[in-house]
Amino acid sequence: MQVSDYYPISLDEIEAKVLKKLKRNWMQKCEDVEPLDNVKEITNDFGEKIIRVDGEIPVDLPINNGDRFLFISYDQSSLTHGLHKYPAKFFPELPRWLIKRYSKDKDLVIDPFMGSATTNVEALLARRHSVGIDISPFSRFLAKVKVTPINEQELERCKKGMLRLLVNYRPEKVANEDIPTFPYRDNWFNKEIILELAYIKKCIENLDTSEDIKDFFKICFSSIIRSVSNADDNCTRTVIRKKLKKTVNPSDALRRFAEVILTNIPKMIEFSNLCPKNISVTFPEDMDARNIKYENETFDLALTSPPYANAVDYPRMHQLETYWLGFAKGSLATLKKKQVGTESVTAKKYKDLHLTGIKEADKVITRIYNKDPRRAYIAYKYLMDMETNLKEIYRVLKSNGKYVIVVGNNKIRGEVFENWKYIISMAENIGFVLENYFASEIIKHFIKVPREERIDTDWILVLTKR
Structure with a gap:
């Protein structure tokens, strides 16, 4: 049994938990097999x-x-x-x-x-x-990982190495330069979690393997960031809601990352085996x-x-992941303004009513303008x-x-x-x-x-x- 000396993390317990979840999902999928008359x-x-x-x-x-x-x-x-x-x-x-x-x-x-x-x-x-x-560098990175097949043997080798590193975690293994700087970082994350995330990312970057496999582990890493932050897990905006009373404990990042790689590696292997060449x-x-x-x-x-x-x-929505993956360090305002449907508009633009020339749309935009000129301009611009x-x-x-x-x-x-x-x-x-x-x-x-x-x-x- 591998157990961390610093935190009581048992890989055997984590593996058993993931195996139970995968078995439950498999059984559910078997129950949900589409009927012959599925229409x-x-x-x-x-x-x-x-x-x-x-x-x-x-x-x-x-x-x-x-x-x-x-x-x-x-x-x-x-x-x-x-x-x-x-x-x-x-x-x-x-x-x-x-x-x-x-x-x-x-x-x-x-x-x-x-x-x-x-x-x-x-x-x-x-x-x-x-x-x-x-337009999002995060989306392009996620997309690249999702369509890139990976060698099964090498992925399994790296998995074993990553799990060993997780149980050998020590806060002193994290240097100041390993921790990214970005707006309100210490509000979004507890101190212990910042150290754990920095350690995980450092371990990924130091893996002796291909960039494709490192990128796969980085997406696994990214997938836990919101859940171990102080932000609402399910809101489209990254916000802290005190009324949720969300609790994040020391070791949560390490545990969740171990669970995610054990869950995602079989999915990646299955995809890689199905992926056509050329x-x-x-x-x-x-x-x-x-x-x-x-x-x-x-x-x-x-x-x-x-x-x-x-x-x-x-x-x-993905600002915390964007910061931890290194795609940005400061304001995301420029990226927001480029988005179709953006809410980042200036008062000068929405001062006057703008119409599209589409009769039915313009009727609705006019009614919105009478209530909220800013929202009317956002609809028009969209x-x-x-x-x-x-x-x-x-x-x-x-x-x-x-x-x-x-x-x-x-x-x-x-x-x-x-x-x-x-x-x-x-x-x-x-x-x-x-x-x-x-x-x-x-x-x-x-x-x-x-x-x-x-x-x-x-x-x-x-x-x-x-």
Whole structure:
């Protein structure tokens, strides 16, 4: 039995805990195996007809405009999809189905709002080349890890080494230069946790192995940072809520990191064994969804889930991870301003009412403006950014290529902001033809959003370039 002298950490106990959890998840998955008749019609509490699909979505699933679907996902944490929490991400079955339905082997797929790269992972596994674009260096780093296969033997060797290092932890092994400096660090983290995190990161960086394996361990490290901070684990903003009375104890970072690597390594190995060869995945650093630096008619399919108007503040959501991974040291304001749906706007910009030229959208923006000029400008700017993205995708798509957008509505100051309808209008003005539109009911939320501020439906738009 390996037990730390400094903290009472038993690797045997941690391994037993993880094994029990993995066994429980495996048994649950066996119970949840999709039935042969996994597509059936149900009626919701409002008397609406909904088509329920459990698990894998049939490629030839019939679709009529306005259909409502309830997709039950079994793969949200499978393979590398489960390496790290990420708000409002795709459940894997949806992009898997759309990729297979609207593209073919060796086609080139782009996701201009990549996020956690679910589209790129599924494109890779379906033998499609892909490009993922995101302004966030954290997202690009996470994406790179999720699509990079790793040698099983070398990963297992490094795992044993890492676990030995964890039980040999001593605070005196951490030097001042090992600890990153960033705003309010000592408010976000207890002193003991700062030392533990610095030690873990130092151990990863000193591993005698490839950069790919180091990066995998860094994502495992990143995945525990929020949980061992003093911040609310589930809020879209990194905030400390005293009423939660969150308790973080010495050794929690060491324990959680050990649990995470024992949990994630089997997922990475399974992914690596399934990963096809000679399929490219690219994450360019010098682009965003409004500036796609590829030649005209490059891509066969575009597939994405853009942010909402009044969006999740992704830089703030991942700010602690960004600091600990070394992607930033100070203010994240510049990164926030680049985000589509950003709330970082100046008073000068929202002083006057701005309209889009889309009649239905402008009616709502005007009503919002009368209540809150700032929110009205954010909604306006969101639609203008989405229009720019639509033009860029139209340009880089091949003729008859499809742009599939999964977009949610939301409420802004009590006004329903129907993103999907406004995006359809803009897309048709640009030259896209609307092939299909249908709804996906949302049944789970990772992020805490006030009930009155969210609508539990995503709309899937299938646009064709003619």
